[in-house]
Amino acid sequence: AQSVAQPEDQVNVAEGNPLTVKCTYSVSGNPYLFWYVQYPNRGLQFLLKYITGDNLVKGSYGFEAEFNKSQTSFHLKKPSALVSDSALYFCAVRPINTGTASKLTFGTGTRLQVTL
Amino acid sequence: DVKVTQSSRYLVKRTGEKVFLECVQDMDHENMFWYRQDPGLGLRLIYFSYDVKMKEKGDIPEGYSVSREKKERFSLILESASTNQTSMYLCASSLVPGTDPYEQYFGPGTRLTVT
Numbered sequence: 001a002q003s004v005a006q007p008e009d010q011v012n013v014a015e016g017n018p019l020t021v022k023c024t025y026s027v028s029g030n031p032y033l034f035w036y037v038q039y040p041n042r043g044l045q046f047l048l049k050y051i052t053g054d055n056l057v058k059g060s061y062g063f064e065a066e067f068n069k070s071q072t073s074f075h076l077k078k079p080s081a082l083v084s085d086s087a088l089y090f091c092a093v094r095p096i097n098t099g100t101a102s103k104l105t106f107g108t109g110t111r112l113q114v115t116l
Numbered sequence: 117d118v119k120v121t122q123s124s125r126y127l128v129k130r131t132g133e134k135v136f137l138e139c140v141q142d143m144d145h146e147n148m149f150w151y152r153q154d155p156g157l158g159l160r161l162i163y164f165s166y167d168v169k170m171k172e173k174g175d176i177p178e179g180y181s182v183s184r185e186k187k188e189r190f191s192l193i194l195e196s197a198s199t200n201q202t203s204m205y206l207c208a209s210s211l212v213p214g215t216d217p218y219e220q221y222f223g224p225g226t227r228l229t230v231t
Contacts, residue, residue: 044208
């Protein structure tokens, strides 16, 4: 069975500093990996995904994520945090070979708090 | 832009009531999903549907059923609501993945309270 771990419930960072939100995964075979963000009282919004190829994936709002197969990790990063980045972030995984069923497994979420 | 709408943002129901949560998407997506979101547990898949009248159980289907009579609409039904079904319910839709694992698009959520 596939699983995702987000080891930090909350990450605190000062505005202008780099941020990292951690994600490790377990899946049979090769993975598709996703990051989503949830602002207060909103649904989830897609940020970026890893399919194959370049291990560094760039996404929306200046975010990027680095796929590391040997460490089974897909950490979300941003070079310079903004207060408006404060939100709940979810990592998700699915194995490549699941046919038409695009069932994702989500992590428990990491709350990012960016302060002035 | 894809739009996924849910019939209510907030809902309060009594124990034992039958509850319907409606979800509509406007992008002709084949796949639709229902999740519940609870603090510390993340998102858990209740049911999903990959075509009209087709459905598959997710990870926590007990106490729920679904209906998909039209491609754009996916309903979640709580046959007899219980207090442990108090939660945020999120609907999502996506295209059928091929070489691209298309991302899911989410609605704003329905916060259901069962008293």
